[in-house]
Amino acid sequence: MYEYDQTDHTLTRERVIEYRDQVSRRLEGKISEEDFRPLRLKNGLYAQMHAYMLRVAIPYGVISSDQLRMLAHIGQKYDKGYGHFTTRQNLQYNWINLEDTPEILKELSSVEMSAIQTSGNVNRNITSDPYAGVAPDEVLDPRPIAEIIRQFLTLHPEFSWLPRKFKIAVTGADEDRAAIKVHDIGLKIIKSEAGEIGFEVLVGGGLGRSPFIAKTIRGFLPKEDVIRYIQAILRVYNIEGRRDNIYKARIKILVHQLGIKSFAKLVEDEFKASKDDILLVGREEEERISAFFASPDYVKLPIDYIGVVEASTNDNAFAEWLERNVTTHKQAGYAIVNVPLKPLDGVPGDITSDQMDAIARLAEKYSFSEIRATHRQNLVLPDVAKRDLISVWQGLCGINLATANLDRISDIICCPGMDYCSLATTRSIPIAQRLNERFKHLDNILNIGEIHLNISGCINACGHHHVGHMGILGVEKNGEEFYQVTLGGSSSRDAEIGKIIGPAFSSEEIVDAVEKLIGVYISNREVGEQYLDTYRRIGPILFKEALYDAH
Amino acid sequence: MTLIKDGNVVENSWRTVDDNDEIYDVEAVIVSLNRWQNEKEALSVSNCSLGICLNSDQHPAVIASDVGHFYLIALEFSALADGRSFSYARFLRERYGFKGELRAVGEVTQDQLFFMGRCGFDSFELSEGTNVEKSIGALTSFSVAYQPAVDNLKPAYRLRHESWQLPFPG
Numbered sequence: 001m002y003e004y005d006q007t008d009h010t011l012t013r014e015r016v017i018e019y020r021d022q023v024s025r026r027l028e029g030k031i032s033e034e035d036f037r038p039l040r041l042k043n044g045l046y047a048q049m050h051a052y053m054l055r056v057a058i059p060y061g062v063i064s065s066d067q068l069r070m071l072a073h074i075g076q077k078y079d080k081g082y083g084h085f086t087t088r089q090n091l092q093y094n095w096i097n098l099e100d101t102p103e104i105l106k107e108l109s110s111v112e113m114s115a116i117q118t119s120g121n122v123n124r125n126i127t128s129d130p131y132a133g134v135a136p137d138e139v140l141d142p143r144p145i146a147e148i149i150r151q152f153l154t155l156h157p158e159f160s161w162l163p164r165k166f167k168i169a170v171t172g173a174d175e176d177r178a179a180i181k182v183h184d185i186g187l188k189i190i191k192s193e194a195g196e197i198g199f200e201v202l203v204g205g206g207l208g209r210s211p212f213i214a215k216t217i218r219g220f221l222p223k224e225d226v227i228r229y230i231q232a233i234l235r236v237y238n239i240e241g242r243r244d245n246i247y248k249a250r251i252k253i254l255v256h257q258l259g260i261k262s263f264a265k266l267v268e269d270e271f272k273a274s275k276d277d278i279l280l281v282g283r284e285e286e287e288r289i290s291a292f293f294a295s296p297d298y299v300k301l302p303i304d305y306i307g308v309v310e311a312s313t314n315d316n317a318f319a320e321w322l323e324r325n326v327t328t329h330k331q332a333g334y335a336i337v338n339v340p341l342k343p344l345d346g347v348p349g350d351i352t353s354d355q356m357d358a359i360a361r362l363a364e365k366y367s368f369s370e371i372r373a374t375h376r377q378n379l380v381l382p383d384v385a386k387r388d389l390i391s392v393w394q395g396l397c398g399i400n401l402a403t404a405n406l407d408r409i410s411d412i413i414c415c416p417g418m419d420y421c422s423l424a425t426t427r428s429i430p431i432a433q434r435l436n437e438r439f440k441h442l443d444n445i446l447n448i449g450e451i452h453l454n455i456s457g458c459i460n461a462c463g464h465h466h467v468g469h470m471g472i473l474g475v476e477k478n479g480e481e482f483y484q485v486t487l488g489g490s491s492s493r494d495a496e497i498g499k500i501i502g503p504a505f506s507s508e509e510i511v512d513a514v515e516k517l518i519g520v521y522i523s524n525r526e527v528g529e530q531y532l533d534t535y536r537r538i539g540p541i542l543f544k545e546a547l548y549d550a551h
Numbered sequence: 552m553t554l555i556k557d558g559n560v561v562e563n564s565w566r567t568v569d570d571n572d573e574i575y576d577v578e579a580v581i582v583s584l585n586r587w588q589n590e591k592e593a594l595s596v597s598n599c600s601l602g603i604c605l606n607s608d609q610h611p612a613v614i615a616s617d618v619g620h621f622y623l624i625a626l627e628f629s630a631l632a633d634g635r636s637f638s639y640a641r642f643l644r645e646r647y648g649f650k651g652e653l654r655a656v657g658e659v660t661q662d663q664l665f666f667m668g669r670c671g672f673d674s675f676e677l678s679e680g681t682n683v684e685k686s687i688g689a690l691t692s693f694s695v696a697y698q699p700a701v702d703n704l705k706p707a708y709r710l711r712h713e714s715w716q717l718p719f720p721g
Contacts, residue, residue, distance in 0.1 A: 007695045007707040014693045021685070022662065030682075038632060039662055121632065151697040151707065157669035158641055158700070161634025238638050239610065273646065278699065285708040 001062050001370060002147050002292045004112040011155070012109045015116055019043055020102035027099065042160070044092075044118030045101060048422050052096040055118040056108060060128035060146040060170075061089035061373040065360040068371055070111040072356035078104055083356070085341055085349045087179075087413060087464055088167065089127050089373040090118055094420050116154060121162045123153040123234075127169045129177045130374040133293055134382045136330045140189045140197055142172035144290040145226065148281055152227050159234045163241035164249035166234070167206075174493070179375050181205045181214045181495035182467055184251045185233060190220065198222045203233060203263070204255030207461040211497045212252040215260040217267060225271075227279040232271040240266065296368040296383055301333025305386040317404070320446065321393055324404035329383070337367070337381040337392055338374075338406045344436045346400070347429050348414040349377035358399045366392050375491075376413055376452075378406070403442075407450045409518070410436050413464050417457030417474065426474025426481040428457035434511050439518075448518055451531040452490075467491035469532045470517060471498045472510065483510040487517070487543060488535050501540060502548050516546045553683050556652070556674040558690060560683060563676075565602055565623060574599060581625055584609050587617070595620055604656065607635045611643050618649040626672075628657040637670045644671035644701045664689040671701035 004012070026036040040046075044055035056071065063071075071091055075083045078100050079093040086092055096104070108114055117123055126146045133141040149168065153159065159166075169180040172189040180186030186202035199221045205214025221229055233251075240258075242248045255263045281289075312319035327336040339359065341349050351359075363371045363381055366388045372380040384392055396402035405411050412435065415421065417428030432455055439445055454468030458475075465471030471486035482504035489498030505513045518531075520543050525534045535543070554563045567581040570589075574580050574597065581602035587594065594601060602623030605611055611624070618624070624643060626636040636655070643649040654674040655667050660681050667675065668690045677686055696704040 005711065007710055010695045011693060011697070011707075014695075018689075018692050035631070035660070121634075154697050155666075155693065156698055157666040157696075158637045159634070160666055161632060161637065161663070163634075235638055239635055243633055243635075277645075281706075281708040282712060284712045284714070288711065 001064055002059070002143075002289065008112070009109075012112070012114050012116075015114065015155070016102060016105045016109055019105060023098060023102055038120060040098075041120035042117060042122055043101075043105075043120075044090075044115035045096075045098070046119060046422075048094065048420050049418070050420070051094065052098055052101070053092055053094050053420065054096045054101060054104065054115060055086070055090050055092040056113060056115050057118045057125045058089050058091060058113075058373050059150050060126055060132065060143055061130050061375075062132075062143065063371050063373060064111075065364040065369040065371070067111045067113055068356050068360040068363070070107065070113065072353035072360070074104055074107060075353040075356065081354075082350055082352045084347075084416065085351065085373055085377045085379070087375050087377060087462065088125055089130075089375060090125055091373070094416070119165070121164050122160050122166065123156065123162075124165055124167045126150050126153075127167070127178055127183075127375060129171045129173050130372040130380045131177060131327070131336055131382065132172060132372075133295065134329050134331070134334075134336055135173045135175075135177075136328055137175055138173045138330070139191050140172045141290075141293055142170045142187075142189055143293045144286065145187075145189070145223075146170050147289050147292075148286070149227070149230065152230070152279070159238060162234070162238055163243045164246070164251075166237070166251065168230070176491075176493045176495070177374070179464075179467070179491040179495075182207055182211075182464070182491055183214060185230065186214050187226070192220055196222065199226055201226075201229060203267075204252040204260070205495075206250055206252040207464060207466050208250070209247060209459045209461070210250075210253065210256075211461065211466040212256060213495050213497060214252075215255065217260065217264050224280055227281075228274055228277055229267075229271055231277070231279065232267050232274060235270050235274075236263070236266045295331070296370075298331045298334060298383075299385070301385055301387065303332045305333070305389070308386055308389050311390050317402075318390070318393055320404040320442065321396075321402055322389065324408070324446070325402075325406045326389065331383075333386055335384050335386050335389060337384045337389070339379040339381060339396060339401050340376075340403060340406050340411050341378050341401065342405055342411050343400045343403050344405075344410055344440055348412045348432050351379075355399045355401060358395065359401070362392055362395045376407075376411065378411070405442070405445055407452065408445045409439050409448050409451050409453055410445055411452070412436075413452070413454040413468065415455070415457050415462035417455075417463075421457065421462075423460055424457035424474070425459075425476035426457050426483070428455045428463055428472075428474055431455055431472060431474070431483065431507070431510060435514060438511050438515060448522070449530050451518075453514070454489075464491065465489075466497045467495065468498060469535070470514065472514075475504055477504075481507045483507065483513075485510075485513060485517070485547075487540060488532070490532060499540065501544055513547055517543055520546045552679070553677045553681075554674060555677065555683070555687060555690075558687055560687075561674075567604065567625075579622070581623065584613065587614070591617075602652075602654075605639070607633050607639075607657075611639045611647065615642075615647045618643065618647050618651075621649070621651055623652040623654060624649060625654040625656045625676075628655060628659055628663070631658045631660065631663070633658075637666060640667070640670040640672055641701060661686045661689045665692045669696065669700040669702045669704065 202214035367381040456463035486498030579600040604625040
């Protein structure tokens with residue numbers, strides 16, 4: 001993975017000094033909370049219901065064992081012994097004191113981490129495919145370009161006061177595991193017919209109260225133009241994006257209001273006008289950065305390990321875990337191990353400091369000291385030799401993170417909701433917990449098959465309910481919590497915004513409603529058909545009848 | 552109102568005039584875009600030093616071919632959160648070839664100054680209550696940068712590779 005050099009260290013250190021000054025001005029009352037707000041937000045610090053929340057960046061979801069240990073340490077020392085992985089490959093702490101934050105940043109900088117631009121109206125953490133570099137379906141590893149983009153946009157002098165937040169995701173694989181179509185800019189590395197490497201560039205996707213699927217602005221952009229093209233998009237957005245209404249300020253609204261053709265013309269004009277800008281980092285720098293992402297020293301191993309095959313015939317739990325959570329690796333004899341942070345008795349995305357330490361240790365021993373975070377709030381051990389799978393599984397069992405539920409109904413994306421967040425209008429975590437209680441038998445969960453169930457506690461949609469195969473949105477009516485159900489969403493290659501099925505359900509009714517929907521799927525599915533396939537084939541009518549006709 | 556120029560506190564020698572104010576010979580005045588557009592000919596031949604102030608709704612493209620008339624261009628930050636003038640400054644410096652004084656006015660506080668400096672501003676009319684000493688320090692908050700801009704900070708990739716040269720020489 002990328003390692004800081006002197007320049008990176010200097011910049012991070014100087015940022016800590018700057019931030020420390022901003023905090024001390026606030027604590028001394030020299031600036032008002034109103035003026036301090038945008039400053040702390042640029043550093044991922046939110047004022048929540050009970051305390052401050054601090055969001056730490058994990059660039060493109062790649063994290064080392066040492067870094068994960070530091071996150072565990074910070075959780076232990078400054079929080080209540082845990083952290084929470086978000087849908088943008090970040091980690092956030094929910095119980096932070098403002099006074100502690102400069103010191104936390106200093107500690108983070110010692111392991112080459114920061115909270116720079118994890119919030120506020122700036123370029124946020126660049127996200128990517130959690131299987132980057134190890135996926136068999138990859139055109140090119142997206143991490144080097146993600147790192148180049150990260151650097152380009154860090155403390156960018158022109159784009160640090162944008163109309164609204166800005167999120168970029170990049171993938172190098174055919175399958176979209178980075179939800180690029182619901183980002184402000186989505187980049188997909190592709191190969192032209194002539195064999196040239198470049199990008200498909202998408203723009204204007206996003207969730208929140210007005211969800212949009214991103215539109216293609218360039219079918220093929222040569223690789224060397226990507227930074228200048230991003231600059232052109234950001235420039236058009238910085239100047240033309242609305243600043244009068246926070247709810248209409250995202251680039252998706254600009255793209256929608258102008259239409260993709262007019263928007264593209266503005267971008268292409270600016271792109272042409274900037275043709276003399278030298279934004280290429282140069283071959284030597286590209287090679288320097290790429291070298292950090294070279295494959296680790298894999299050893300030559302047989303494709304299958306007989307011990308694993310034996311163990312899976314003897315132990316059903318191991319077999320299920322293997323089948324569900326372990327995925328094909330590009331290198332023979334290796335596997336990608338998914339670690340869903342979704343134990344049935346837990347909170348989606350939450351992880352204790354002890355669990356972080358244990359995973360750091362497992363990665364050190366079995367995965368070249370590297371871990372990935374996913375946009376579904378899970379972790380990945382990307383490089384596990386198949387002969388080590390039993391040990392890894394046992395290690396995960398020991399920390400309650402071996403539930404075989406990847407992409408299953410209990411692998412819920414869930415925002416913190418009103419239990420923590422001051423924007424939320426309803427609670428989301430208790431709904432996830434009650435759903436897990438209802439579908440608690442693994443046989444049942446596995447029988448239901450693949451389904452993405454996403455829950456947001458308010459219209460801001462941090463739980464990605466719009467793109468859940470089944471989405472639940474909490475809405476408050478006269479002080480009471482109701483839950484609206486959307487069906488048919490997806491954030492993958494076939495991305496789609498789900499449609500509201502009908503009137504919302506009370507908190508008491510929502511779990512029954514989900515069960516009824518699952519019932520419709522089970523009784524209508526054809527052999528091998530997953531929930532979303534069935535829904536797409538039969539449409540919403542039967543689902544709707546099951547929910548509302550009995551009322 | 553404290554004015555910082557080239558890293559020092561200086562007296563403001565410019566007078567910002569309303570559109571109906573009389574302009575005297577041999578003085579330095581800052582006019583509005585409206586006045587410039589209405590009185591372009593008269594102002595061009597007058598003996599005063601001309602400056603212009605654009606608010607954040609006014610894209611400097613409208614004066615792109617006029618920049619030679621101005622010793623000073625002031626760009627307004629209508630609110631701390633309004634970042635349009637960062638782009639405008641770069642257009643003026645990098646595209647329209649403006650070499651005179653580029654002044655940040657309006658909401659101008661310590662925490663924007665480093666970015667403003669990198670985008671080509673060289674004078675800053677600080678908002679009321681902004682700490683002057685710290686603001687001057689803020690211009691050099693960072694000794695390194697990742698990306699090229701209008702200032703002299705070499706981007707990181709050039710520092711890293713001594714032999715770095717333009718990808719397309721000439």
